[in-house]
Amino acid sequence: GGGCGTACTATADCQAGFTCIGTNVCWNDTKCSSGDPTATPIPTATPVPARPALCQSATISKTSLVPDDSLTITSTANTSDIKTFTYGFYNLDNLYGPNNPKPIFFTADTHYIRSDSTTPPVTTNSITVTYDRLNKPDLNWNSQKPIKIQVNAYFTNSEGKFSAPDANCVVQFNISSAPTATPIPTATPVPGCLCNTDGSCASVCAFDKFAAPITYANPIKCSLSDSLFPTPPSDKNSWCQRNMRTKGDADGNGTINNMDYFYYISAVVGGKIPVTVNPDFDGDGAVSNLDREIVIKTLNP
Template sequence: LDITATAKNADIKTFTWKFYNLDNLDASNNPKSIKFDTTNFEKTVSLGVTASSQTLTLNFSEIDKADKNWNYYAPKPKNIRIDAYFANAAGKISKYDANCSKSFKSAAIDATPTPNPKCDCKTNGSCHNKCFFDWFPDVTPSTPKCNLDNSIFQSNPTADNKKAWCRYYKKVRGDADGDGQATFLDYFYYVSARAGAKIPPTVNPDFNGDGTVDSSSDRAVIIRSLQ
């Protein structure tokens, strides 16, 4: 990926590109810096002569890594924003300018995280707080339930089935069958349950985790992922 930064002036000696994870927001809904180690990921080019423009070539291998500034299993950044900054020959550094900010989507794919051994369906019908769920960034995380009514299933879910539901980390994004992605098959399971058809006990289309398969909020989750 070639990224060209162009300043308004021609006396620039240093060009800097800073990288942010648009799926990892702080309390003010601003994207956090990407960290592949303990420092913010950025690229800097210093010139021996002044110029107004500079192109950075970014290799996929440089961003196909775990973002250690994200949640506990540190997925790879997918939606990335790059901000460009300039320093002139006198050492003055530019401020943030929306015209010098661009976003792109990475093709990085995460390995399925290893579930915490303590993740289970508790006797009160909710998932243990050691279970991880990959919530949408603008959704306030909650504790999903694992106690759907037995009547919607082909056979009563076992304790192992319910434990597995709690380990479907993408369930809150529409993954009903636990394969790590939201697909039209997951939507089929949701529609089937809503229509009164029996679904396999390995499947859980309660995407928002409130303990029911309803017509609005659960549908909104899977539709959002499929768009």
């Protein structure tokens, strides 16, 4: 079978793990874009044409998927000439390197991909993703079930050209088979606990901190960069009033679970997080590995 860029009419014409994209070339996002030596190189005499920039956006209806639940992913192209919408699923816990997740394999050596073809060509497409479809062993990750998932949306136009990767057409979500965690009691708000104009929490604010060797900023800050959010946060006082924030409560709901860890990961990889969320658990004004240490310690005491 053919490797990267080899002409095809169906996936059966391609190597194992490759997909016939747009019904014209064999492709595997990981091998063809990472320089994997096991991938068949593109012949010099017949280079693959530059992949067009067709992405406008991708959105997701929710960021957490639980048993008996579903979510919707919508992808939109910058042209109405799209005949096939393709969605590649990746495991954010299984990385080649920073910000480079490996594809999910529910079948051996086969990237899990969803595709929808439309006639006539259109601009926008949506797919429904169910819990049952994804609550399976990832054969590319020692048969563990995926938890944090990334989906890359691609487009094939009427000329059969398959779009280039685009960060605007990437969405992420969390899937969990664990029961809902028992809520951690939230302390009574302390009067006068506010976010000062200098970006620090007032000295009267109370936090339930881990003992050494975990270290925290003093004072705890409420000064995360606006660039982490879709719009600038308007209520930074609430960040100071979360007693359990210093143990990993990013969203302030009094519960520390995988969603708090997911918000931390989203901030680290450059994704936008809700304006109410603050994954700066050590209070130093930034999201870093120090914050990961805190939330992991809570989730795995």
